[in-house]
Amino acid sequence: MRARKQPLHVPHDPPAVHIEDLTVAYHDRPVLWDIDLDIDTGRLAAVVGPNGAGKTTMIRTIMGLLRPLAGHVYLFGRPVAEQRRRIAYVPQRAALDWDFPASVLDVAMMGSYGRLGWFRRPGRRERLQAIDALQQVGLQGFEDRHIGALSGGQQQRVLIARALVQDGDLYLMDEPFQGVDAVTERAIIDVLRRLREEGKTVVVVHHDLQTVPEYFDDVALVNVRLIAAGPVEDVFTDENLRLTYGGRTPYLPSLRPGAPSPESSQ
Amino acid sequence: MIDHTTAVVLAGCVLIGATSGTAGAYALLRRQALLADAVSHAALPGIVLAFLLTGERSFSVLLPGALAAGVTGAVLVQHTVRWTRLEQDGALALVLSVMFGTGIVLLTVAQKAPQASQAGLSSFLFGQAAAMLSGDVVGLFALAALLLFAVAALWKEWKLISFDAEFAASLTLPVTWLDAALMIAIVAAVVVGLQTVGVVLMSALLVAPAAAARQWTSRFGTMMLLSVAFGTLAGLVGVGASNAMEKGPTGPAVVLAASGLVVVSLLFGRERGVVWVRLRRRTKRRGVMAEQLLSALAQIAIQHDDPFEPRERGLIGADQLGAEEYDDLLALLERRGWIRCVDRYHWALTPEGLDAARRLGHQRGSA
Numbered sequence A: 001m002r003a004r005k006q007p008l009h010v011p012h013d014p015p016a017v018h019i020e021d022l023t024v025a026y027h028d029r030p031v032l033w034d035i036d037l038d039i040d041t042g043r044l045a046a047v048v049g050p051n052g053a054g055k056t057t058m059i060r061t062i063m064g065l066l067r068p069l070a071g072h073v074y075l076f077g078r079p080v081a082e083q084r085r086r087i088a089y090v091p092q093r094a095a096l097d098w099d100f101p102a103s104v105l106d107v108a109m110m111g112s113y114g115r116l117g118w119f120r121r122p123g124r125r126e127r128l129q130a131i132d133a134l135q136q137v138g139l140q141g142f143e144d145r146h147i148g149a150l151s152g153g154q155q156q157r158v159l160i161a162r163a164l165v166q167d168g169d170l171y172l173m174d175e176p177f178q179g180v181d182a183v184t185e186r187a188i189i190d191v192l193r194r195l196r197e198e199g200k201t202v203v204v205v206h207h208d209l210q211t212v213p214e215y216f217d218d219v220a221l222v223n224v225r226l227i228a229a230g231p232v233e234d235v236f237t238d239e240n241l242r243l244t245y246g247g248r249t250p251y252l253p254s255l256r257p258g259a260p261s262p263e264s265s266q
Numbered sequence B: 001m002i003d004h005t006t007a008v009v010l011a012g013c014v015l016i017g018a019t020s021g022t023a024g025a026y027a028l029l030r031r032q033a034l035l036a037d038a039v040s041h042a043a044l045p046g047i048v049l050a051f052l053l054t055g056e057r058s059f060s061v062l063l064p065g066a067l068a069a070g071v072t073g074a075v076l077v078q079h080t081v082r083w084t085r086l087e088q089d090g091a092l093a094l095v096l097s098v099m100f101g102t103g104i105v106l107l108t109v110a111q112k113a114p115q116a117s118q119a120g121l122s123s124f125l126f127g128q129a130a131a132m133l134s135g136d137v138v139g140l141f142a143l144a145a146l147l148l149f150a151v152a153a154l155w156k157e158w159k160l161i162s163f164d165a166e167f168a169a170s171l172t173l174p175v176t177w178l179d180a181a182l183m184i185a186i187v188a189a190v191v192v193g194l195q196t197v198g199v200v201l202m203s204a205l206l207v208a209p210a211a212a213a214r215q216w217t218s219r220f221g222t223m224m225l226l227s228v229a230f231g232t233l234a235g236l237v238g239v240g241a242s243n244a245m246e247k248g249p250t251g252p253a254v255v256l257a258a259s260g261l262v263v264v265s266l267l268f269g270r271e272r273g274v275v276w277v278r279l280r281r282r283t284k285r286r287g288v289m290a291e292q293l294l295s296a297l298a299q300i301a302i303q304h305d306d307p308f309e310p311r312e313r314g315l316i317g318a319d320q321l322g323a324e325e326y327d328d329l330l331a332l333l334e335r336r337g338w339i340r341c342v343d344r345y346h347w348a349l350t351p352e353g354l355d356a357a358r359r360l361g362h363q364r365g366s367a
């Protein structure tokens, strides 16, 4: 991943995501401003920024759900419109109606709908794929459960299973770690690493700054503009974080060893 | 024997019930129940305008007017939400009252018109089943068949956009078109019932079968089937009841039958009915209390050399639980084979009981 100030040097594999001069607005109000960003294939990348920074907007634009005011997005070297089938998507859990009459297996199988095309119903094969995906996220035995009868962390894992059934090359996940406990977080990060081993690219909107260095290869710091992007060890600095979060310097014990924790100072 | 008129009304009401059940399930799941109400009220000016333009009273002629006005109402609501600062509820109230008001004004104009045929136009307010002709039934049948076909063909797409439209869009499904098609299906289901059920009650008939069905199941397919079945049943029962009453109002009777199904389902629905939920909660509570009692008993038992030897009954628990509840829980434990009631005053732990207590203790420890 890099913020492309300088031209690309060696022309090798096209990046999984190539964002150029991107400006996105809702009703004339720019939410993303002049973003240039490349995310290389096979990386685990975090998108980090304060609330309202435009992270979700960025994900939606990468998927081609929003028409940018200016600029464009290329996926694997081609325009988004031609590549949308290679995307697997995990939306923000809170955006969904969990009261909807559907079982865990139903929702996981929805990942196959794009592949199936018109008029074909999911069959035995799609069922097996869904069961396998649920197993990968540790939800075996929950297939027939109503989705409303799951905990928040389990719901999150159902959405990830659905994306696994999609079997994309580029995984876009909007805050998959929100509201999950430590065990679920482990389970999810294991899945992400397995995806990376398979050569997939995974882009994750992430809020927990402390775990960024441990979990991710690359990070993009966003606040309307792209503040910095690149390998975590290069760009995930105090200075960049201050720029991203404005005056409100986020608390970062991992980067400032020896600093008193908020609990102990109370 | 039923006469021709009754047969026509019966067939018509059953078809209206079935289409309402089908489209209503989507309306309910997409939280568009109130939108359906706005649509049915918004259809009135369309009906009257169609009459003023054609001078015809037949429903098949007025239907396109109703459909157009209904769709206009739905689109107006959506655009009001998008372009003004009004929220959904405000937009619904606004569109409903403006269009319904216009309809009433037009109705007054129409009633002053010279045509004799305008008589009964106001029956669209509360519905008049007797006005149904056999031609109308054929039309209703065609619409029901079309709706059924659309639901079958777009089954997974309509289900997906109802649950997670953004994900559907990410799969490159044409969400806007699917959305519009489903909206038209809902509007059509509302509009075809207007002559029989009336503008005021139609949205109740649309939503009631689905709301009842949801109380019985948490599966999408089962809910659809039940919703259609309930709609059909409401049509049958409503016509039957109004016939039994001699000139009873058919439309309202159908709506009442559907509402009756809702009430019964809210109480006794297997999935979410109040009675079952209460019962399940009680059973669960009793189960937990029994398990707690078991671990207390096991703790006493294992303090002795032979954990399985009989002990006195009043030893524990009786002070916190009522005597009756205590007896009841002990009986439950015995039914599960976890303890033995030796005689009226003594119980003894069984090996299975000790196992179960260990297992439960382990579960609780690791949770």
Ligand SMILES: Nc1ncnc2c1ncn2[C@@H]1O[C@H](COP(=O)(O)OP(=O)(O)OP(=O)(O)O)[C@@H](O)[C@H]1O
Pocket (backbone or CB within 6 Å): A026, A027, A031, A049, A050, A051, A052, A053, A054, A055, A056, A057, A058
């Ligand atoms: N549909 C919309 N219409 C108008 N404005 C919107 C819409 N969606 C988002 N916005 C605005 O765009 C800005 C960026 O929103 P976005 O959801 O992309 O932020 P985010 O970084 O994902 O925030 P969060 O961390 O809270 O999820 C916000 O100021 C928000 O109010």
Ligand SMILES: [Mg+2]
Pocket (backbone or CB within 6 Å): A055, A056, A057, A092, A174
């Ligand atoms: Mg967001």
